[in-house]
Amino acid sequence: MITRSEIIWLGVSAGVMGSLIGGMMLGIGMDLIVNGQPLGWLLTLPGAPASALPGWLLARKLARNL
Numbered sequence: 654m655i656t657r658s659e660i661i662w663l664g665v666s667a668g669v670m671g672s673l674i675g676g677m678m679l680g681i682g683m684d685l686i687v688n689g690q691p692l693g694w695l696l697t698l699p700g701a702p703a704s705a706l707p708g709w710l711l712a713r714k715l716a717r718n719l
Contacts, residue, residue, distance in 0.1 A: 655715060663715055667708030675704025 685693025
């Protein structure tokens with residue numbers, strides 16, 4: 654059985670990891686775009702979906718414990 658504390662820690666860790674990954678992709682991508690390299694769009698556009706990936710993986714790991 655999954656406890657409430659496990660769900661809370663899942664939310665905290667998914668939020669922190671997601672913001673770190675998405676923020677780094679967005680920051681590096683925007684820096685490249687501002688400096689005139691269109692290759693930065695390849696980091697900027699998938700930044701939001703990539704930030705959700707750690708939370709999804711952690712939730713799958715937690716659901717496997719059922």
